[in-house]
Structure formats: C-alpha cells, structure tokens
Amino acid sequence: MKREDVKAKHxxxxxxxxxxxxxxxxxxDWIVFFKKGAGRSFFLVDDGEEIESFSCLDKLIEELRQLxxxxxxxxx
Numbered sequence: 001m002k003r004e005d006v007k008a009k010h011x012x013x014x015x016x017x018x019x020x021x022x023x024x025x026x027x028x029d030w031i032v033f034f035k036k037g038a039g040r041s042f043f044l045v046d047d048g049e050e051i052e053s054f055s056c057l058d059k060l061i062e063e064l065r066q067l068x069x070x071x072x073x074x075x076x
Contacts, residue, residue, distance in 0.1 A: 001034060001042040003067060010068040016042075018072040020060060029053040030060050032072075 001009075009016070016034040023029040031053055032044035044052045054060035057074075064072055 002045055002047065006067045018064065018069050020072050020074045022076055023053050026053065029055050030057055032060065032064065
C-alpha cells in the first residue's frame with residue numbers, strides 16, 4: 001500500500017494493525033506490514049510498488065507518525 005493510500009484510509013477511519021518486521025531479504029533492514037480484517041494484509045510500498053525498506057528504525061517510526069499511525073508492534 002502506497003503512502004497516499006495509507007493516509008486516505010486513515011482519513012476514512014480505517015484502522016490497521018501495524019507491524020514492523022525484519023526484512024527477510026536483508027535482516028538489518030525493517031519493513032512495515034499492515035493487517036486488516038478478513039485476512040487482508042499489505043506492505044508499505046513505494047511508487048514503483050516495491051516494498052519500502054528502512055535501515056534506521058528511528059526514520060521508520062518518523063515515517064509512521066507522518067502517515068498518522070499512532071501505534072505499531074515491532075517484531076525482531
């Protein structure tokens with residue numbers, strides 16, 4: 001899910017369970033995983049539909065704040 005889609009869904013009142021997980025292809029990086037009801041889930045992706053990967057957890061948390069996310073689980 002692209003950033004603008006996450007913001008739009010928040011504006012609509014849609015709530016996601018947000019999880020920060022280690023990137024399986026590079027375990028030093030982090031990715032964002034959104035869970036929605038009925039087994040639907042999404043990754044945070046860039047404009048090219050590639051999964052966004054963050055090397056710095058602080059920057060990832062700032063990104064989540066800018067998207068309007070208030071809470072997230074971190075799995076390591």
